[in-house]
Amino acid sequence: MKNDHKAAMSGERLRLTPGIKDTRPHLPYRAVPGILPEVPREKTDACCGTPSGLMTPPSLTSGDAPYGHCLQGHVPSPVGPVPRLSTRLTARDYWGGLKVRLGLGRDRYAMPAGLYAVGRPGPRSPVLVTANYKLTVDALRTELSTHDAWILALDTNGINVWCAAGKGTFATDELVHRLKASRLDQVVTHRKLVLPQLGASGVAGHRVKQRTGFQVIWGPIRARDLPAFLKNPQKTPPSMRRMSFTLKERITLVPVEISAAFRPAAWSLGMAMLMALLLGMAGPAPFKTVLHTMLLGVTATVVGLLSGAVLTPILLPWIPGRAFALKGAFLGLAAAFISLLAVYPDMTVETSIALTMMTIATSSFLAMNFTGATPFTSPSGVEREMRWAIPAQALVVTIGLIGWLQAVWAG
Amino acid sequence: MRNMTYLPGVSTLTLDTSRCNGCRTCTLVCPHAVLKMANGHAVIGNRDDCMECGACALNCPQEALRVTPGVGCAAYVLQTWFKGKEAACCGESGCC
Known part of the structure; x- marks a missing residue:
């Protein structure tokens, strides 16, 4: 290199x-x-x-x-x-x-x-x-x-x-x-x-x-x-x-945010897919349904990635809340809602909630990571928000994953 | 983006006005115009705008300003939690 x-x-x-x-x-x-x-x-x-x-x-x-x-x-x-x-x-x-x-x-x-x-x-x-x-x-x-x-x-x-x-x-x-x-x-x-x-x-x-x-x-x-x-x-x-953080400057940062998020996201998604595949094959659901539900999980994660690493940087000043994890969660919720209507409408309430939670957790985490690219976040502030955000994100993503895996298994 | 105030009440910035000699350097180096001049010495304006970069404290010849400096980066903070302060870095590879 x-x-x-x-x-x-x-x-x-x-x-x-x-x-x-x-x-x-x-x-x-x-x-x-x-x-x-x-x-x-x-x-x-x-x-x-x-x-x-x-x-x-x-x-x-x-x-x-x-x-x-x-x-x-x-x-x-x-x-x-x-x-x-x-x-x-x-x-x-x-x-x-x-x-x-x-x-x-x-x-x-x-x-x-x-x-x-x-x-x-x-x-x-x-x-x-x-x-x-x-x-x-x-x-x-x-x-x-x-x-x-x-x-x-x-x-x-x-x-x-x-x-x-x-x-x-x-x-x-x-x-x-x-x-x-x-x-x-x-x-x-x-x-x-x-x-x-x-x-x-x-x-x-x-x-x-x-x-x-x-x-x-x-x-x-x-x-x-x-x-x-x-x-x-x-x-x-x-x-x-004075430092600025214009729309143009924020858009410039998006590709780097995506490339930074890509590897960990692909890795965790790969692990989740493997688990889902094993569970799905062991469960009673037909293989086609298993694949369909698995794909919904991928979609939920990708929507979270877009919301946290693309939309959050661009829309930053207009998203409610001060903490980045909160901003990301808000936007994740909105993005999940839109994709529920558009991409996966006919689903059980449980599966919809599980997928929404996966999107919110992904978006919130990536938005929180964006603090490092901004010219105004203080280390004390970042640590303050991470102390509640990390456990919250972990909890939400765990519940979401369990719900989704259950849906994969049951079909 | 006009309002660049992050979380309120967290900054570690302090100013001992009795030590200040009014050299104005802190007002030149602060990237968020937190420090201003009043009656011949520096004063802290909006403390919540402070991002703790440490420029003012490092460049204060009187050591009137104090702040715990650092980078406001979640990826970095996460690494300090798991790997410790020494091993932490921001980039994925080839640490900066």
């Missing part, structure tokens, strides 16, 4: 752009430590025996890596040439972005950490700090098409800024380490770093200042506000500093 990085490490080396004179006395270009983007740390550990700083730099033009095509030569700097990022997305970037948004290969969409350039930055150009998630770097570089700036990508294992800040990888230590490794103090004459606001839960600005002399300036939340911010850093409208 780490093929990208392996390919990057074994591939061709970066070449010095013609016209840039290497003035350093004895170090060949490839041995310039630190200045080059490093492959994410855990991956470089594989090459033991080489001091990490003196490792052969990864190829940034490797055909297999997800980032090679975003580079456009190099920009000279006092510590050597710095890879330059294109500010335009290509078909490959869109394709890669689409895949990770669908939940495919999301955990290995990383850029090498280190210093990059956009435009033609010099010693007085701003330094923008970001995470080494490719999608994050894409969002940043495309907003900077008319800017000359340095970009310092921290090694967050290919995780976005906010999640990485929460996990402690977009952190003070990593920033200090990356500053030193890239010798930024020799690249720029000023001592200011612009960090995305959402990195503040991982980086303590005043500690960075104490340890490196660099002052942290908290930039806007969204990359698209950067051009306005850079023009006038003193005046940031409150909207730049």
